């Protein structure tokens with residue numbers, strides 16, 4: 053197969069040169085060729101990345117600081133005389149911290165990558181291809197050279213192909229050439245030269261941005277031009293979300309504070325007569341212990357859990373950023389067809405010559421009837437000839453599997469067109485025979501800016517050609533000069549025009565999508581588009597029913613409770629839009645603001661701002677993708693966090709511009725899916741609402757474990773400072789004990805908090821402000837409150853135990869049993885109160901009893917693990933030796949448990965007070 057010459061061949065010779073035919077390959081040939089050539093895919097990234105990822109964990113700033121601290125501690129141990137085994141333990145413990153941290157970070161990144169891969173696999177990558185003379189939809193991986201593919205605006209080009217038919221087609225070759233402007237393509241032969249420059253070829257990795265085409269595949273997989281230049285070298289660095297950056301910044305600040313506290317302790321204790329090396333090692337230990345090592349990893353795990361939960365609710369998030377932004381969404385601009393409705397169009401009314409005709413039947417099965425079919429056959433024939441969609445009958449074995457999804461009739465292509473084909477069949481038309489009798493010679497494809505589509509056909513009686521046009525009635529009516537009135541051609545007078553408009557309004561107000569159909573004769577096969585679409589004769593109107601999705605009303609209500617504004621942005625008629633909006637609950641009031649594309653375009657920026665200022669229900673109808681982009685930009689400027697849905701190729705700019713671009717996974721184009729950060733597998737609005745709910749809960753969960761983790765730092769630090777100030781010669785809790793808490797008993801509850809299910813009232817609050825800092829005053833306040841109670845408790849327990857012994861401060865040594873018991877009580881006190889703390893932080897302002905103290909079993913298990921570990925540290929001799937601890941009496945445990953309960957009660961009282969003070973939580977955010 054001489055690929056370089058393929059561009060020079062006349063279209064008729066392309067098929068033979070590529071061993072195929074205009075009917076495409078046979079399935080058997082395609083399967084055999086696939087077995088020989090392999091799938092049409094590019095190899096995935098090499099495995100070496102794993103090692104790079106692992107190594108990357110040790111180059112992190114925290115890791116470097118900790119490795120240095122460990123090296124200094126080893127050195128200190130070597131210089132000590134006599135050598136203290138505790139110093140060695142500390143050095144080893146710090147190294148363990150580094151290892152553990154690297155392991156968590158690595159596991160998290162590895163699983164995030166696997167998740168991304170499996171999410172990727174959930175999005176369909178299919179293309180339309182002719183096999184055995186029939187149009188089929190197959191996975192792009194199954195393409196082989198010789199396949200004849202059908203391309204439409206919005207498709208990603210699945211392989212390198214030579215065009216054999218091109219209708220106003222243009223492609224974006226940016227991925228291949230860097231040139232981002234759309235370039236026109238033709239089916240005509242071009243001169244020999246580099247294939248990449250051939251204007252009659254399209255290439256894998258590029259997108260069709262307009263028009264439609266038929267093309268023969270000449271190279272697949274690694275043999276494509278894209279495959280040749282494709283190198284999966286270093287993957288693009290993964291962007292950190294603002295939330296991750298905030299946490300990283302905070303962790304760094306805390307690390308800086310820890311360093312300062314370490315230095316302060318060193319300076320305070322040294323003049324108090326403590327030996328230099330020991331004091332230095334102690335200060336270093338405190339510093340290391342206060343650094344929140346596992347925090348960034350816990351944060352990423354929590355985001356990754358959010359991503360997985362969203363995937364389960366049919367929302368695939370391509371960037372972590374979206375998880376975060378979803379939680380603060382304030383406006384959702386949503387499409388109508390497919391998102392709020394099922395996109396299952398059925399023609400129920402046909403209007404022609406002043407009379408309305410009902411059509412019966414549901415779904416795409418052509419079983420039903422058109423009242424008085426004779427009088428609408430011409431209209432339905434024209435509509436059906438001007439379609440690219442195909443009706444697919446149920447498979448032969450469907451009878452055996454009546455429940456199967458495939459059992460019914462399906463539409464391949466646009467469902468609006470599918471409905472027209474079904475209506476034509478119900479009127480007794482054989483569309484295939486009509487197509488054969490009046491073959492199509494040219495096409496001006498549908499685009500949502502023009503809202504029209506036209507095709508040119510050979511006249512059946514051999515006299516010239518006919519143009520058939522279908523599209524939005526308003527647009528089409530403007531181009532009509534006459535109307536077919538029961539077989540008679542009448543001039544379209546103002547009176548007649550108003551009759552058509554009234555019929556259109558009547559159909560639209562029932563929530564029907566209305567299409568007008570028209571025709572005109574032309575002398576030649578390739579009229580200019582503006583000629584083809586002017587001086588038309590109107591044939592009539594077709595009204596289609598597209599029922600709302602049942603789950604949407606509830607999701608709309610949830611968004612309204614969550615004070616998220618829903619703006620419907622549709623290309624449809626205002627009355628259709630309003631009827632559907634009422635049905636799903638987007639419009640409830642008597643007078644929603646309905647703005648059409650024409651009115652919208654007349655608005656300047658100030659006018660647009662005033663429009664958006666008006667609170668209340670807003671419907672934007674008959675708008676183009678450019679208008680959508682403008683509205684997103686204006687909302688964005690006003691500080692709103694905007695989620696916008698899109699499916700077409702020209703929705704891409706709006707999807708990119710929005711905070712959360714949401715593409716339709718089932719019906720959307722490849723281009724839209726690439727531009728979006730979230731893909732809805734089921735196209736449903738309800739999935740957006742579900743994702744917002746999960747996004748909010750991810751943010752809440754992150755706040756929960758931040759409060760949990762940072763509050764215990766206070767409990768670790770305060771007793772040390774108190775002892776230093778009180779002149780007690782030893783530390784109430786050693787660095788190794790602190791590390792045991794940070795890495796032994798605290799990590800799992802923090803992870804369990806990150807996986808908390810959404811709180812029941814998460815959608816009953818307004819969105820969090822975009823400006824709200826993660827470490828808001830409220831969060832800091834809670835850290836101090838909870839940490840303060842713990843700190844006071846354990847400090848009191850320590851000094852009470854020391855004082856009760858009656859021994860003077862200066863007589864205490866490290867080996868003293870009373871000291872070892874006291875220090876064990878401090879450590880156990882923190883572990884136990886952290887268990888209660890974890891329960892306390894589960895809710896922001898609700899009583900824990902409302903969510904149920906036992907509703908997160910992972911958290912309870914993690915807490916029990918921590919307490920068991922602590923019991924081991926207290927009772928097992930080897931651990932006693934390692935941590936310098938002693939066995940506690942039952943009464944001691946009871947006192948410590950009392951401390952935990954006290955913390956929980958204090959927090960419940962605080963929540964009750966907050967609920968009493970701000971019952972409606974008007975500001976949102978800090979709850």
Ligand SMILES: Nc1ncnc2c1ncn2[C@@H]1O[C@H](COP(=O)(O)OP(=O)(O)OP(=O)(O)O)[C@@H](O)[C@H]1O
Pocket residue numbers: 387388389390466468469498499500501503504505522523524525565566567568621622623624625
């Ligand atoms: N295949 C088609 N051929 C001709 N006209 C069409 C076709 N599909 C839709 N239209 C007309 O164009 C109008 C706009 O359709 P378009 O698909 O751009 O709207 P949309 O913004 O996607 O609508 P929605 O919000 O309902 O999803 C429709 O109301 C219909 O009248």
